[in-house]
Amino acid sequence: MARAQGARALMALAFETTYGTPPASGFTRMPFASTSLGAEQPLLNSELLGYGRDPLAPIKDAVTADGDVVVPLDAEAFGFWLKAAFGAPTTTGTEAPYTHEFQSGSWTLPSMSIETGMPEVPRYAMYSGCVLDQITWQMQRSGLLTATARLVAQGETVGTTTSAGTPAALGLKRFGHFNGAITRNGTALGNVVSAEITYANNLDRIETIRSDG
Template sequence: MAVVPTRARGANARVVAAFEDTPGIVPANTASWFNVPLVSHSLGEERPLIESDLLGQGREMQDPTPDVATNDGDVVVPVDVRNFGRWLRLFFGDPTTSGASGAFTHVFKSGARDLPSMSIEIGAPEVPAFSVNRGARGNQLRISQSRSGLLNATCSLICIGETTPTTATVGATTPASLATTRFPQAVGYVRKDGQLLGSVVGADFTYSNNLEKVETIQPDGRIEDSDPGMAQMSGSVNVRFKDRVLLDAATATPPTPMELSFGWNFGTFSLIFVVGRVFMPQAKKPVTGPNGIMQAFNWQGSKAASGSSVVATLINDVPSYTS
């Protein structure tokens, strides 16, 4: 009987994660680990080599010297009704939760002083090889809206380091799992000052914690941690040019702030990002052909009267994201 090679495949990749009690320390409590629905990832530690600068040794190259380690990468995840709340917690901090009997409202606000960190284990069971990207913090969260397709979020992370691959998982053998029910792109909307904004062809936004790496001198060559900087929200809205709703806001003197919200409703579940104070710069109105004229409005958020530049509200049947 032929032996089947045990090549690693993405379809079988095992991704589990846990929030850390101490940044960079992989949680030992197996009950704290949970499954992570994944589209793709580019995490992993890199340690480049520095070419030798020695002279007088002839024309042959000398041995290189290892440089510092870095572990920055993206994790692309589905924007779903349950699991996505964990990513919101990583980027915004602990939510305020209310409700009961399967209808819970989780409110995440930007600007938290302290943000959590996460350990993310990536495993290839066929090999087997399992390693943990530890001390992961949320730097940028990017979401694009369109009329159809799959709704995903790109989470750009900065990690302290990665553990040496082992043949067995260090997370839970059977981690906690939440059913994955995606929000469809087809049910998305954009609102301006609470009113549905028409003729929107596409939209996108990026929330950033502007993490600053703490690059101290350490014997393992890794960063000490990463600290949050100024919270920032920006994006763009692409519309068919049929009225002056956004044009007037972008050309007003002085600039007129507005509220923009981006959301999805699916049955009793919903997710909405509200940017309470938005400014739009004046934009061009290009004509590129005989068909409909498109106009792209870039925007940037600012601190709202409520004290937060961004408020994300997730309504689902999960009782808590902190226990």
């Protein structure tokens, strides 16, 4: 049996037109450090009496699909996660560099389809209906600058071939802690040793009855 290697791990992302339906194309390869995105379906022990000492076959419970993705803060790919958190930005400028302004409080958040792939196994898991619940990152003196995105998904589909096609590639232009500054009204704010920023959409799951769990 082949063993998966992190050096070849893949993640592709596309925004959905219809919630819960992965698009046929338009995926982009995303840089990531780790992910716990997955589906879980507990098994319920049978409560029936009169069938002897041996336990009866368990019953499948509801499926829960969610998890965290740790991503770098960079000049291109991080914009996808900001769009997932705030909705589409207002973009100004006729040529690069453009200005993208994200506003808090969007009533409608975009949903995403995210595929994680391990080619050696092979195993490709497509998570549809992904919505960003919370995003967090820290600022400090040194170290690697990453953010953690907490996602809630509708479901998981696992296959041996990719459903994302050939995703578009982005140039990795990563930021470091030494690029950052903390200001208030345009003026540097005191001697800040570290800071943590959390933006939460406070999603509520709508757990309707479905044939797929």
